[in-house]
Amino acid sequence: MTRLLFLFFTYAFLGWVLETVLVTLKQKKVVNRGFLNGPLCMIYGITAIILTVGLTSLKDNIFFLFVGSCIYATVTELLAGKFLEKYYHGRWWDYSKKKFNFDGYVCLDHSLFWGVLGVIVVKWLNPVLNRFYNANVPILMHTLMWILLAILVLDILGTTSVLLKANDQERYNESNKRIAKFTAGLRAKISSVVERRILRAYPLSPELQEKKGKSRVFAEGCGFYKLFWLFMVGGLIGDLVETVFCRITIGRWMSRSSVVWGPFSIVWGLGFALFTAILYQHRKKSDSFLFIAGTVLGGAFEYLCSVFTEMVFGTI
Template identity: 30%
Template sequence: MNILLVFAFLFFVGSVFGWVLELFFRRFFSKNNPERKWINPGFCVGPYLPLYGSGLCVLYLIAGIRPYINLGNPISDTVALLLAMALAMTIIEYIAGVISYKGFRVRLWDYSNEWGNIQGIICPKFSLFWGMLGVAYYYLVHPNILDALDWLSHNLAMSFFIGVFYGVFVIDLVYSTHLLNTLKKLSEENKIVVHVEELKARIRKSHDERWIKYNFFLPFRSDTSLAQHIKAMKAAQKEQRANKKATKTM
């Protein structure tokens, strides 16, 4: 089977699955969503997260080297493989976080309050999460991945849908990059770093308070300009810092 089609399929599956996983995580577990609302977890419009798509491709490659790992003990070999998966996913997360933070002054996620974090982008807690995801992939997904790819090769209609996915994805990526540049400009004007989860929650709350319909797949669309929302975010962050400072001096 064409290797490009294999990775196209894996990226598609990983991106969609990751979006669903993050959707439920942010709905029921995220500290940035205390009201437990359904919030689109992605920065793109569509239901996919490229970080997970890239991650699944990397996990597939790492799992493929299992026969070449020989530490003298099958258990040690498997542990080394799973640690490599966790490390690889953490590196992917770090690269994505650095690009958004350094390149666009935007935080797609923030681990600043987590123990052992590095620049608020990665931390041991979520590296453990990536490790658990690697275990799930290796034992539950990878043994069946060849069957899935064989099925794909005999169902060309699925290849058509994957092609449609990438057509939509490219258009979405252009739109999202434009939005990132807009947020970068606003963040520079206001001299703050835009926290995406906080901004989404702020826009949704503003809509709910005024009984205005909230667009789940276009979470940054609002009758109030993004500039006003970011100014309000800046004021709220300033107030939080002042309260923390006052608490420390008491």
């Protein structure tokens, strides 16, 4: 844990230095980059930990290490951008004007840059940092890491407090919209009850019959409820598909559940929900686009799940 914290803080600081230097050269003035007040870019630290845990076994295969780094870093950057915009109401970066961008959060040239950094981190920098870590007194490193972690938590809380205060007016307006939406929903439910009563009493009323024929959609869009049920249904379907597949190819029945007792595959369920959340707004694009995106994301997701279960449960 403390070794991973050491790598996290080191790469978060180096990422902050890199971002600050690049933006300072571009804008001709010193700019403190990053979400926090301190000299840390958390996305660099988080990405470095994911690459260290997931791709260290590929350090002797430069090609797959590069490809894996591109994919994992790109997905991390995409999710981080969406998270910051959703909960802190702002875009910390925008690649909308660049070619081959995706939602403005990621783009091809930055993904390739992430791939190069991933190779450098996993193959060359990590061994150097590990030797440095091992050369110091363990209790000293443990104490320092936990102190830095406490400071980081305080920084996150302070930054969050300031951003939420700055967005008070926006949240107030949003609250008013929610009240108006609730009122409209309540009015619609009351109207629906009255309409059903009138339809029973006067079944030939053409206006109400037309309204009754219109479909009503539950949880419209891609919300929590749909993602939850995609997780549940996907986990069940995945387990059944793998069970039948093994029966046909191997000739015997075996349990294909992930880490639970019942017929349920957590990997399949997470895959259903995660890929839907990422690709939902692009559902009208071509089949080839969705196929390629699903192939890349699915392969990276399956590989990371395999590494995780082997590390945590000692199983393959």
